[in-house]
Amino acid sequence: MINIVPILKNKKEFLELLLLADEQESMIDLYLERGEMYALYDGDLKAACVITDEGNGVYEIKNIATYPHYQRKGYGKRLIEFLLEHYKDRYHTLLVGTAEDTYTEDFYKQCGFTYSHRIPNFFTDNYDHPMYEDGKLLKDMVYLKISKNG
Template sequence: MEITIRKLIGGEAAPMHLLLEADPEEKAIQKYLHKSIVFLAEHQEQTAGVLVLVKRSSTSLEVMNLAVDEAFRGKGIAKKLLARAIIEGETGGYDFLEIGTGNSSLDQLALYQKCGFRMDGIISNYFLDHYDKPIYENGIPCLDMVRLKMSLT
């Protein structure tokens, strides 16, 4: 399956339906989307995945959202999008690439570590403090944010 990855161009809307799969509240997405770099993974003009990057500091870039359409999962698209994030970080002169996910996001935690991220910390009660509705994944309440980091130097 041929997948192309391209940067979203000005005026082009990000695929909110996909962004909501990784971040369940649109108001949370809107807080970072306007200051983000967005990449789309496409297959034959279909959006297969999305990656959202935000500058955290002069030395760090963060993956704020990463989602793959259900029809395209299991085909390595998330890994390709993360590889693009690494390239963006390296070419942008950043020292680190960061990502945060829920304590209950077991598949994502495995993926990020397979791609070279290392656990860097936990923000207790993050999802209780920042989201209006309870989140459950894999039968586990999503309470804490697990922070992961990758050195780009």
């Protein structure tokens, strides 16, 4: 049975999992303590996420990660559904940032997110090492959104 629980303390105990979605610990440190964290269990730990209140009804999913051997089994989608329901009375816009042209971007679109904006050179300017996905250098951060007002 799937159980999603808030993580109120010792969030760094989940660092190994969070690093799967954001591979630099110093970047995770920028949002981990100010964000609200949730862990998804289905027997054992399968996935976790961190969401932040950016003000004025805007929330941002800063990290959502599923252990590789549990990916593509619906756990990430279940976390998104949980966040949409749990925060429904608090947000007018839910943002998520990801690298462009990746499986992750497609995942968010399948969950109902649409293109919002991009930050050019985000990965090359903010990370201390080049990052690659499927052999492609990650440069721009693409933001996707779900907005209640269109």
